[in-house]
Amino acid sequence: MRALFAASPLAIALSAAALADAPRLPDSLYTLLGAAHETGDAEVFAQAVRLIALTQEPEVVAAGADALSAQAGARARAALGLELMAVEAVTGEALEDAGPDDDEAEEPAGPVSRAIGFVANGKLEHWSGRVRAGLRYDTGNVEREDYTFGLQVTRALAGWGFEGAIDYNYSEIDSRVGRDELIARARGERERGERWTNFIDTRYEQDQLSGFDWKAFAGGGLGYRVYARDDLAWTLRAAPGARWTKDVTGDVDTFAAFDLGSEFQASLTDAVRFTANTNLLFSERSQADQVLALNTALGAVWSVELRYRYRHQFNPEPGFQSNDSRADVALVREF
Known part of the structure; x- marks a missing residue:
């Protein structure tokens, strides 16, 4: 004792x-x-x-x-x-x-309650992002149907941030498919101080009307935030990695690659926001992508977006042009 x-x-x-x-x-x-x-x-x-x-x-x-x-x-x-x-x-x-007014414990929100809350106030627990959908239909001398769908999500994790996006574009002209394209992206990022970041980036593309079945890229590198304000944001990225392509014959090729990126966003007014995202991928089949968007708010969670995408292939497949562009207007739902 x-x-x-x-x-x-x-x-x-x-x-x-x-x-x-x-x-x-x-x-x-x-x-x-x-x-x-x-x-x-x-x-x-x-x-x-x-x-x-x-x-x-x-x-x-x-x-x-x-x-x-x-x-x-x-x-x-x-x-x-x-x-x-x-x-x-x-x-x-x-x-x-919790306070004297919270005498009874709240029941955890189920899937139905979360769905109702999302529709009502545009918020999704732990997640934020946007859904974009557009439709165009022309009749007369030419019958044309255009559909576009996009989803972007972000989430804060333990020391990391996650960003994901899916874009799907489809069009028909006189009952013939003019575009059938799927692009998916995912990125994990960790802050290294006020301006520097480390990130891991992956991308996947599938285009039914091109000289390949699918393309993919995976890499990791450094990011630098030139501006990080609410009204002005600009981030530069550089990532070495690998690129895979599968052509229409079924052969899969692997190449070393180096990706340079720029993400710019500026609030022109309280209701209008401009974004410009640029990617330059150096590889055996190098390409450059530029996406410009002008977003106009219609309220707290709804907006209209005018979007333009331009792509240049430095070494296109035989029979295909080196330049490709698309412009569309879509309704956007923020959450």
Whole structure:
């Protein structure tokens, strides 16, 4: 017993030392986190958490939120993509912190509830993005049908961000297929300070009316944010990687590749936004892509987008032109 009591002060001292050495938020960032928590707005708090996570490890940010309350810790982990830890943090203490008006625990939102909420307010839990759809139909001397569909999504994960996009374009002219094209992209990105990023990028293209069955690219590299404001954003990227092509005969070729990219976005007015994305892919069959878009808001979640895409093939397949372009107008739904 004497040995036990004698060891207790030593154990306490060692625990205190370990806590003192543990990484913690700087006082200025902790004050910012606390101010966001005091607003009572979950979205404001989540934005503050993601902002602080650009310069601090996710676990450190979550620990700082835990110091505010169990509920704040759970919300911080959810915002950072640490859902499994967030579930453990949501206990009776979190329910007590919710306030006197929240006497009963809320049931987790099911798929139907989430779908209704998405349609009603344009928000999807943990995800943000946009859906784009366009239609054109001409009759007379020429019958023409054009369809375009696009989906873009982003999500913040633990220390990483995820972006994905799918574009599908289809057209018929006098009952003959004029275009049948699918483009898919996915990128994982990790911030390295205020301007630099590391990223992994993948792309896949399938065109039924070209000299290939499909093309794919995978690589990783560095990004640099020239501007990172709400009204003006410009990011430059460079990524070495590999490119695969499958031609109509079924042969799959692999080439070394190097991809250069530029993503520019500017708010011309409160309702009008301009974007210009450029990619230059150096490989055995090099190509350059330019996508320009002008987006005009129609409300909180709806907008109209005028989009123009230009592609130049430096070494096109025999019988195909080196230049290809497309312009379309689409209705966009933000979420």
